[in-house]
Amino acid sequence: MDTASQTVVLTERQRRVLWLESMGYTRNGIAQKTGWSLSNVKDLCQRTHRKLGAVSAAQAVRIGLLDGHIGPYEDCGSLAAYRRHIKRDESTCPACKRGNKERTETDALLRSQPQLAEPHVRLLRAMHAGRSNLQIRHAWNIDERTLTRLIASTYTLLGVGHLAPAVRREAALRAAESRGLLTPQPPTQPSPGQPAVRLSNTQVRILTELGAGATINGAAENLGLHPGTCASRLSEAYQRLGVAWMDKGVRRTEALRKARALGLLPEPATT
Numbered sequence: 001m002d003t004a005s006q007t008v009v010l011t012e013r014q015r016r017v018l019w020l021e022s023m024g025y026t027r028n029g030i031a032q033k034t035g036w037s038l039s040n041v042k043d044l045c046q047r048t049h050r051k052l053g054a055v056s057a058a059q060a061v062r063i064g065l066l067d068g069h070i071g072p073y074e075d076c077g078s079l080a081a082y083r084r085h086i087k088r089d090e091s092t093c094p095a096c097k098r099g100n101k102e103r104t105e106t107d108a109l110l111r112s113q114p115q116l117a118e119p120h121v122r123l124l125r126a127m128h129a130g131r132s133n134l135q136i137r138h139a140w141n142i143d144e145r146t147l148t149r150l151i152a153s154t155y156t157l158l159g160v161g162h163l164a165p166a167v168r169r170e171a172a173l174r175a176a177e178s179r180g181l182l183t184p185q186p187p188t189q190p191s192p193g194q195p196a197v198r199l200s201n202t203q204v205r206i207l208t209e210l211g212a213g214a215t216i217n218g219a220a221e222n223l224g225l226h227p228g229t230c231a232s233r234l235s236e237a238y239q240r241l242g243v244a245w246m247d248k249g250v251r252r253t254e255a256l257r258k259a260r261a262l263g264l265l266p267e268p269a270t271t
Helices: 002-006 012-022 027-034 038-052 057-066 079-087 094-112 118-128 133-140 144-157 165-178 201-211 216-223 227-241 248-261
Strands: none
Touching: 012 027, 012 038, 012 057, 027 038, 038 057, 057 094, 079 094, 118 133, 118 144, 118 165, 133 144, 144 165, 201 216, 201 227, 201 248, 216 227, 227 248
8 A cells, every 4th residue: 555655646736735625625715715716626626536546525635644745734745844843843744754755765866866967957947937848849949759758868867757647747846846956056157168158249238228127129129129130139148048948937037147147247236
């Protein structure tokens, strides 16, 4: 029975609805608490119960508590919750024991397995940003076979390739997060053997305008450029700065931060 429970991997949303059920929330209450639609909550609950082999919410909660999917606190399983149990001199719950075991196993894998290459890390960060496989293919201009091979090798290196396809991506992101791969690293100055990042004067001027709060159309107007030309030069700058793969919500911020760290842009003025 222990072996079977280890193969069950819940997504973050599934764990959250299960924990809210353990707190006595109904499906309507969960929808109000999370802001998710009622139909979405119902679907999540049904999938979670089915995955745990439960026929009722009460049975699902019991299995979830015993197998360490949830604990007495919402963040049980995290390192912070594990340390809190110890600080409060409490018995460590199964969820925190399981989380600590997974972290220990991950540390052991870090020492025994080869490091992921840059394309693997880029892929994981794109997944973490919410990009679909189709969006990644279009953004990177690669075919389906190439992406499929990259995904498969990434899952293998993270030790999740044996899991069911429905949970493989979630498990890979959890493993990548525990290894610190999803946190963008501060840019470093290139070594003597590496080519320096170079931006054209036009690209620097566009980034300077964006850093001052202008939109792309506004930057184009201020610089006397066609908006299409401005967008094209900006895309090239993103490629050179290594941020083109990132989600649109963070791409501009990361590009400005990296360009300033490399001395390509002045730091913003402070008052």
